[in-house]
Amino acid sequence: MEFAISRRGRLAQPQPISYLMAQGVSGDCISLAAGLVDAGSLPTEGVAGCMSSFFAGRGRAGLQYGTTEGLVSLREKVRKRLSHADGLDVDSIPLERVMLSTGSQQMLYILTEIMVDPGDIVITAAPTYFVYLGTLETAGAQVLSVPIDEQGLRVEELAKLLGRIEHEGRAAKVKIIYTADYFQNPSGMSLSLDRRQELAALLGSFESMRPLIIEDAAYRELRFESDDTRSLWSIDGGRRVAYLGTFSKPFSPGLRTGFSVLPEGLIDPVRVVKGNHDFGSAGFNQHVIDCFIDEGLYDVHVEKLRALYAEKCGLMCKSLTQHLEGRAEWVRPKGGLYVWVRIPGLDTGMDSPLFKRCVANGVLYVPGIFAYSDRPSAPKDMMRLSFGPVSSEEIVEGVGRLAMSIEQVSSGCSGGFRP
Ligand SMILES: Cc1ncc(COP(=O)(O)O)c(C=O)c1O
Structure with missing residues (x-):
């Protein structure tokens, strides 16, 4: 039966990344595309220990409905950790402002639902986190973008x-300015402290606009070659910035728990809309994370991840240098999970000869075009490589296959192999 799908339903487009993720887990090629975390480091033993001590104690609570805002003790930890990271007094973050969600993705969706009517303007970086571009498309937003450089x-x-x-x-149409300002997905670039201060000052100078600023700090904890930088949220004093973080990247995406600190005027709307969505994210997952932090395992785990990703990132950049120096351009990121690569003059799109050759040679990347809202004028020769889920051997082999594919396409040769 053909249903009369709503306007919103019709606006929703399949995410190209779903295809790339599916290839990444299917195991027959090396996926440098999937933004998954390192599987071997997922702390199964620590989580199992937490679960058994949890069930011996307050287990029933985790199997019951929770509240829309989420587990109080975990929200307390969020505000303590964030205030510590930003050098603030813990009481400067009222608990009511802290909310847990099903990944930070859910909060991105809810905030967009609350703020954006069709035709409203949302400003993002170019390039930007492409899954959020899909959310904006579904909302009928007009997306305008601002370029980035090495300072964000x-x-x-x-x-x-x-x-x-x-x-x-x-x-009055400008509703959201979205910035992923720590080791951005896809570029790996962060917003410098000077730029954060300039941005906060700029926002204060436009009296005719009252946009919500979404600071997406998904990769903040995954820094491996840089010191932490104060959040835009703290510089702004939390007036117009919603700070979004997640336990997915530094701990476990399977637990799908994000956290946010909201400006005062959004607490009630978010509570109501999230109430309509699910009246609270999975409480059990929140208890597991709470326990993992209580046991002192979380910080140890994050330290371990930083060392691991530093090594993987170093290896990916070394392999790129070895195979593609002079042919490709990239900036070594200081955190996060991605290297953003330009192959000057070579189309990287999903219909391009390069993409097809890479598939034939058993390696995948994310075509850069997906990270731009204005596709006709976007650069066509960018790609995102992820070092998160792949092993050291796969990084070396995958970059080798990528380089071979580039070489084959550039020289018009159609050779290659299927592993
Ligand atoms: C920049 C950015 N923000 C948000 C998310 C969503 O993460 P989650 O919903 O797992 O918290 C991701 C996931 O890849 C991301 O890259």
Whole structure:
């Protein structure tokens, strides 16, 4: 039967990443595409220990419904950890502002649902986290973008864009400015402290606009070659910035638990809308994370991950240098899970000869085009490589296959192998 799908349902498009993720777990090729975490380091023993001590104690609570906001003791930990990271007094983050969600993705969705009507403007970086572009498309948002460089979002370009929008009389349409400002997915770049301060000052200077700033800090804890930087949220004093974090990347995506600190005016709308979605994310998962932190296992685990990802990232960059120096360009990231690579002059899109050759040679990457809202004018020669889920051997082999594919396509040769 053919159903009369709603406008929203019709606007929703399949995420290209779903295909790439499926290939990544199917095991017959090396996926440098999937943004999964390192499987071998997932702390099964620590979690099993937590679960048995949890069931010996407060186990029933984890099997019961919880609250929409989430487990109080975990929210307390979130505010303690965030205030510590940002050098603030813990009481500067009222507990009511802290909310748990089913991954930070759910909070991205809820905030967009609350803020954006079809035709409203959302500003993102270019490139940006492509799953969020799908959320914006479903919401019917008009997505405008601002380029980045090695210091993150180019604030002077944002200022020009906001000025132009104001001049056109569309200031009230600007609803969200979205920035993933720590080791961004896909570029690996972070927003420098100077730029954070400039951005906070800029936002204060546009009186005709009241956009929500979403600071997506998904990769903040996965820093391996840099010190921590104060959040934009703390510089802004939490007035117009919603800070989104997640336990997926530094701990376990399977537990799908994100956290956020919301500006005061959004606490009630988020509570109501999340109440409509699910009246609370899986409480059991929140208890497991709470226990893992209580046992002192979380920080040890994050330290271990930092060392591991530093090594994997180093190996990926070394392999790129070995095979593609002079042919490709990239900036070595200081955290996160991705290396953003440019192959000047070579189309990397999913219909391109390069992509097809890579599939034939048994290696996958994410075509960079997906990370841009304005695809016609986006650069066509970028790709995202992930070092998260692949082993050292796969990194070396995968980059080798990628280089071979580039060489074959560039020289017009169609050779290759299927592993
Ligand atoms: C930048 C960014 N934000 C948010 C998410 C969502 O993560 P989760 O929903 O697992 O917390 C991801 C996942 O890859 C991401 O890369």
